[in-house]
Amino acid sequence: MNIKFYQVFLVIYTILNIATFVLYGIDKKRAREEKWRIPEAVLLKSAFYGGAFGAGIGMLFFHHKTRKKEFQVKVPLFICLHIFLIIFCTWSNNHLVVTKYDLGKDSGVAGDFRIVQVSDLHNTYLWWQKGYVADMVAEQKPDMIVITGDMIDSRTTDKKTSIDTAKRLTSIADTYYVTGNHEERFSDEYLEEFFAELKEAGVRVLEDEYILVGEGDEEFALIGIRDKSLERMELPLKELIREAQKEAGSDIPTVVLSHEPQLIKTYAEADADLVLTGHAHGGQIRLPIIGGLVAPDQGLFPKYTSGLYTSGNTKMIVSRGVGNSAAPIRVFNDPEIVVVDL
Ligand SMILES: [Fe+2]
Numbered sequence: 001m002n003i004k005f006y007q008v009f010l011v012i013y014t015i016l017n018i019a020t021f022v023l024y025g026i027d028k029k030r031a032r033e034e035k036w037r038i039p040e041a042v043l044l045k046s047a048f049y050g051g052a053f054g055a056g057i058g059m060l061f062f063h064h065k066t067r068k069k070e071f072q073v074k075v076p077l078f079i080c081l082h083i084f085l086i087i088f089c090t091w092s093n094n095h096l097v098v099t100k101y102d103l104g105k106d107s108g109v110a111g112d113f114r115i116v117q118v119s120d121l122h123n124t125y126l127w128w129q130k131g132y133v134a135d136m137v138a139e140q141k142p143d144m145i146v147i148t149g150d151m152i153d154s155r156t157t158d159k160k161t162s163i164d165t166a167k168r169l170t171s172i173a174d175t176y177y178v179t180g181n182h183e184e185r186f187s188d189e190y191l192e193e194f195f196a197e198l199k200e201a202g203v204r205v206l207e208d209e210y211i212l213v214g215e216g217d218e219e220f221a222l223i224g225i226r227d228k229s230l231e232r233m234e235l236p237l238k239e240l241i242r243e244a245q246k247e248a249g250s251d252i253p254t255v256v257l258s259h260e261p262q263l264i265k266t267y268a269e270a271d272a273d274l275v276l277t278g279h280a281h282g283g284q285i286r287l288p289i290i291g292g293l294v295a296p297d298q299g300l301f302p303k304y305t306s307g308l309y310t311s312g313n314t315k316m317i318v319s320r321g322v323g324n325s326a327a328p329i330r331v332f333n334d335p336e337i338v339v340v341d342l
Contacts, residue, residue, distance in 0.1 A: 005324070005328035009328075016049070016050035016054070017050070017051050017052075017053045017054030017057075019046070019051060019054065020043075020046040020047060020050075020051025020054030020055050020058065021051070021055070021058040021061075022058075023038060023042075023043060023046055023051075023058070024043065024054070024055060024058025024059065024061075024062055024064050024065070025058060025061075025062050025064075027043060027064065028062040028063075031064075040065075040068075040070070040071075043055065043065070043071075044070070044074055044075075047074070047075050047078045048074075048078050052075065052078035052081070052082045053079060053082070055075045055078070056075050056079050059071060059075060089331075092329070092331055092334070093328075093329065093330050093335070094335070095334050096132060096133065096322065096334070096335050096336065096337065097334045097335070097337075098136060098139075098140065098336065098337055098338075098339055099319075099320075099336045099337075099338050099339065100338075100340075100341070101308055101317060101338065101339070101340045102341045103274065103340060103341060103342055106315070107253060107273070107274060107342035108251070108253035108273055109218060109219075109220045109253050109342040110216075110217040110218050111214075111218040112341065112342075113143050113144070113218065113220075113341070113342040114140065114141065114142050114143045114144075114339060114340070114341050114342075115142060115144050115255070115276070115339075115340045115342065116137050116142035116144070116145050116146070116173075116337060116338070116339050116340075117145075117146050117147075117276050117278075117319055117337065117338040117339075117340065118133060118137065118148075118165075118169070118319075118322060119147070119148040119149065119150070119180075119259075119276075119277075119278030119279075119319040119321040119322065119338070120148075120149065120150040120180065120278045120279065120281060120319070120323055120325075121133070121147070121150065121152075121161070121321070121322045122150055122151075122153040122182070122321075122322070122323030122324060122325050123151070123152050123153050123156065123159060123160070123162045123323070124161065124322055124323030124324070124335075133165055133168075133322060133337065134165055134172065136337055137169060137337055138172045140337075140339050142172065142173045142339070143173060144173055144174050144175075144176065144213070145169050145170075145172060145173050145174070145176070146175070146176050146177070146276060147166075147175065147176070147177040147203070148178060148257050148258070148259055148277060148278045148319065149180025149181070149183065149227055149259030149278060149279065150180030150181065150182045150183070150259065150278065150321070150323075150325070151165075151166075151177065151180070151183065152183060152186075152194065153323070154181075154182040154183075154185040154186065154325075155325065155326070157190070159197070163197050163198070163201060166197075166198055166201040166202075166203050167202070169203070170201055170202030170203055174204070175202065175204065176203070176204045176205075176211075176222060176257065177198060177203050177206065177224075177257075178205075178206050178207075178224040178225060178226060178227070178257045178259060179191075179207075179226050179227045179228065179259070180260075180278065180279060181227050181231065181259065181260070181279070181296070182325065183227065184226070184227050184231065206222070206223075206224020206225075207224070207226050208224070208225055208226050208229055208236045208240065209223075209224060209240070210222060210223040210224070210240050210241075210243065210244045212244070212248050212252075219252060220252065220254065220255055220342070221244035221248060221252050221253070221254045221255070222255050222257070223237065223240045223241065223254055223255070223256045223257065223272070224256075224257045224258075225237060225240075225256065225257065225258040225259075227258075227259045227260065230259065230263060235263070235270070237256065237266070237267065237270040237272060238269075238270040238271075241270055241271065241272065253273045253274070253342075254273045255273065255275075255276065256272045256274065256276070257275075257276055258276075258277055259277060259279050260277060260297060261277040261278075261279060261280055261304035261305075261309075261318040262297050262298050262302075262303075264309060264311045264314070264316050267311070267314050268312040268313070268314040269312075271312070271313055271314065272314050273315065274314075274340075275314060275316040275317070276317050276319070276340070277304075277317065277318050278318065278319045278320075278321045279295070279297070279318075280292060280295035280296070280302055280304060280305040280306070280320070280321075281295065281296075281305075281320060281321050281327070281330070281333075282305050282306045282321070282330065282333040282334075282336075283295050283302050283306070283333065284324075284327045284329070284330060284331070284333060285329075285330070285331040285332065285333060286306070286331065286332040286333040291306070292305030292306065292333070294327070304316070304318050305318060305320070306318055306319075306320045306333075317338060317340065319336060319337075319338045320333060320334070320335060320336045321335060321336070322336070322337070323335065
């Protein structure tokens with residue numbers, strides 16, 4: 001069964017509210033019977049920690065605490081706070097934005113070439129608008145679309161949204177894909193099936209390989225690294241760059257698709273020109289000045305969560321991605337698609 005975060009939230013939130021409603025009913029009954037009462041602080045805390053609606057309905061239904069000033073003020077306040085938080089978190093998680101990077105001559109690629117990057121979809125369905133991600137990608141009129149891993153989520157076997165999105169993306173432009181850590185957690189059989197569905201949708205799956213794109217001084221090498229290779233520290237990047245240079249000349253610009261940004265030094269050692277990554281989900285909660293709060297493989301206050309970074313001759317773009325995984329909430333951290341103009 002594929003359980004989504006909002007379903008879990010709805011169940012827990014409903015239970016908390018029913019429990020709080022019952023608590024108010026019990027306290028009213030005990031007040032009538034002049035028995036030991038539930039402390040008012042407990043009733044208010046149960047309202048604050050998730051049961052605000054249950055408390056409000058309980059007050060009205062049982063005519064309980066309705067003349068108590070503290071309850072008259074705090075319970076409606078908690079209801080407003082809960083409504084605000086639910087709307088804010090829903091908006092934060094679904095407010096997809098476009099971030100543009102114009103590398104121009106710095107890219108080493110002559111002419112204009114636009115890459116749109118979609119990262120960390122995690123099979124996310126932006127529920128109010130079907131196909132929203134693909135629609136926004138189409139608006140950018142890309143020459144190429146790249147998907148940098150975690151298209152599906154290892155906590156569920158559901159891949160429908162990902163495959164639907166892939167089909168839409170390939171109708172817009174040539175689409176290339178590398179795995180993220182989530183795909184690599186699945187069995188070989190499942191992954192084979194997923195790759196087959198992606199290929200059927202028209203996506204080119206890059207498994208530690210390169211292709212040459214464009215011609216003449218507009219040519220560049222697109223290199224895709226599987227996340228499995230990063231995890232096993234068998235990064236074949238140097239070798240792939242060498243092979244591409246051998247085929248297309250030593251000055252061929254290289255654009256690398258690789259899921260994980262914390263390996264920036266490794267990318268720089270291989271002398272990659274541009275690396276497109278994701279994985280960090282923007283650090284989940286973004287604070288002013290500090291930036292992201294937490295990211296996989298980087299821990300607290302991660303360094304590489306969003307934006308353009310440089311190490312040696314290597315530029316690395318980290319996409320905040322589209323979806324979420326184990327940490328289900330984004331705060332001040334809009335999901336994004338990335339546009340790179342070479
Ligand atoms: Fe991810």
